[in-house]
Amino acid sequence: MTPGRLSGVGVGPGDPELLTLKALRLIQEADVIAYPVAKRGDGVALSAARPHLRPDQQLLPLVYPITASPEADLPSYPEVMRAFYDRSADEIASLLDAGRNVCVLCEGDPFFYGSFIYWHARLNDRYETTVTPGVSSVMAGPVALGRPLCLRKDTVTVIPGTLPPEELTRRLAAADAAVVMKLGRTFGKVRAALEAAGALDRAFYVERASQAGERTMRAAEVDPASVPYFSIVVVPSRETP
Amino acid sequence: MTPGRLSGVGVGPGDPELLTLKALRLIQEADVIAYPVAKRGDGVALSAARPHLRPDQQLLPLVYPITASPEADLPSYPEVMRAFYDRSADEIASLLDAGRNVCVLCEGDPFFYGSFIYWHARLNDRYETTVTPGVSSVMAGPVALGRPLCLRKDTVTVIPGTLPPEELTRRLAAADAAVVMKLGRTFGKVRAALEAAGALDRAFYVERASQAGERTMRAAEVDPASVPYFSIVVVPSRETP
Known part of the structure; x- marks a missing residue:
């Protein structure tokens, strides 16, 4: 089976109208919409994209294990986050291996402090990947x-x-x-x-x-x-x- | 007569697909598309917007008097540029006074080293103005x-x-x-x-x-x-x- 394509898409600062035309196209072409999120709610990235989604698209929340202090100050923080990025990259990889196109939503811009940096580093060599800049x-x-x-x-x-x-x-x-x-x-x-x-x-x-x-x-x-x-x-x- | 509305719109780094949906809407709502440009050619801002323009929209090139060294190193540079921004702001103001909506295209983002900063300073207090961020x-x-x-x-x-x-x-x-x-x-x-x-x-x-x-x-x-x-x-x- 041909593996799916991975895209990391900057969805801008929050207003759904600040998506680029390219972000919109890649979101619409995706089978699976992955998005980083805190434990509660949609998060900014999914909220920005939500008005543009189709009901048949699969949503894959990538739930941060730690989102705020004091946990983020613990010595175990880097290790917990590394395990999270490994595990969630594996989830994305399974979908790509099943031939599904996965679009990872990124608040602002993917390569500007974005979590996508960590998924990109884990998946870029193995799958066809596009990155789309966004409004920061x-x-x-x-x-x-x-x-x-x-x-x-x-x-x-x-x-x-x-x-x-x-x-x-x-x-x-x-x-x-x-x-x-x-x-x-x-x-x-x-x-x-x-x-x-x-x-x-x-x-x-x-x-x-x-x-x-x-x-x-x-x-x-x-x-x-x-x-x-x-x-x-x-x-x-x-x-x- | 009700004056027209002024918008400064970031059109992104050059790919017409990197316009935001908001930029596209404001471009389409405008009667006049103003764009900064060197003496020759469309310039990056107009090139990015061109695929989205309608044939009935008026184009207003704002032609920089100086675009490169050695002229830009002359002591008269600040004065020549100030006169250019004054004169071109007056041109935009006449169109707004005639009730026409004017959209000024900005390569990248309007408030990030953008020429729009100078037109904004001259017109913002007198006309309804919106600024739309862009991909830098x-x-x-x-x-x-x-x-x-x-x-x-x-x-x-x-x-x-x-x-x-x-x-x-x-x-x-x-x-x-x-x-x-x-x-x-x-x-x-x-x-x-x-x-x-x-x-x-x-x-x-x-x-x-x-x-x-x-x-x-x-x-x-x-x-x-x-x-x-x-x-x-x-x-x-x-x-x-």
């Missing part, structure tokens, strides 16, 4: 704010909020424009680093960019207890157009 | 290479090739993963900076990502004389999935 929250966040991110000779630094406080401060102080991702429980630390770097007064917070419930405010005004993981901080350029 | 070459370049850009705790730095040599070197040396944009005549300097930063051996060159004629190779193997402005260098993560 790096692009959607500034649009939600109505503020350009960068122009002219600006550098832009994208920084995971999970870095140590002193590295966060150093990176933020060196950046012309910046986006901080992977927030949630890290927000208090990120806020302190923004302040130490002298960037708090020009930093904005964006929650659920492009989705229903999108919220933006100055980073200084955010309640750290209310910050979901998939929100970002945007520090736009100091330049004026 | 920061996402399309790694996909063209088949290599993830960043994972885990990587920072990503996006660097204009127009920076001075020592700043290029410093930024590249500090980055976990990097994308260098605005190449062309700057490539020789960028290559030297990659070498000085110890990043040349893991740096890749991507030309016309997602378009017909897409080319990728190791940055070390590129002929500097052959590099178009809209090509990029990608320095992927050192991490392995």
Whole structure:
């Protein structure tokens, strides 16, 4: 039997209208729609794709074993995640071996901090694979704010909020424009680093960019207890157009 | 008369299939399609949108007065460009005043080094304006290479090739993963900076990502004389999935 084709498809920041035409085509051509998800709910990737699915398509949730601290801080975290990626890659491989085309949905872009990176590394050599880029929250966040991110000779630094406080401060102080991702429980630390770097007064917070419930405010005004993981901080350029 | 609506639409890196559904809708709803362009040819933005246009839509080329060195190095450059943005914003405003909806096409993403930033600043307060994010070459370049850009705790730095040599070197040396944009005549300097930063051996060159004629190779193997402005260098993560 001819094996199925694997595709990793960026579905954008959440608005189903921010899928690309290519993402839509690959989703529609797939027999199986695989999607990473936390224990509860559809997750952002499936929610973005859901309006475009057909009832006859098989859904394959790839359920993260760990999605939040404190578990993510345990020494066993890398091993637990590796076992998860191995096991879920095997599930995808069985479907491909059965001749079914599998489309893995990726919030934002597959190769930009995407979980697809781990499935790609495990399956790319064995199956015909296409990767389709998507709109990242790096692009959607500034649009939600109505503020350009960068122009002219600006550098832009994208920084995971999970870095140590002193590295966060150093990176933020060196950046012309910046986006901080992977927030949630890290927000208090990120806020302190923004302040130490002298960037708090020009930093904005964006929650659920492009989705229903999108919220933006100055980073200084955010309640750290209310910050979901998939929100970002945007520090736009100091330049004026 | 009710003024028309202005939209700035990211059309992605060049493949017409990498338009989002929202970009497609706004293009189709527009009476006038405005697009920045060099003196010759359609330019990347119009080429990406062209398959989706209707014959009855008015095309408004916004022709850059300066597109390449040595002119771009002259002291008069900022003034010439300011006059261009003023004049072309007036052209767009006349159409909006006449009740026509104007869609400005933007290669990649409008707020990520986009020329739309300058028209937005001049028109946003006076007209109903929507901005639609797009797929950037920061996402399309790694996909063209088949290599993830960043994972885990990587920072990503996006660097204009127009920076001075020592700043290029410093930024590249500090980055976990990097994308260098605005190449062309700057490539020789960028290559030297990659070498000085110890990043040349893991740096890749991507030309016309997602378009017909897409080319990728190791940055070390590129002929500097052959590099178009809209090509990029990608320095992927050192991490392995």
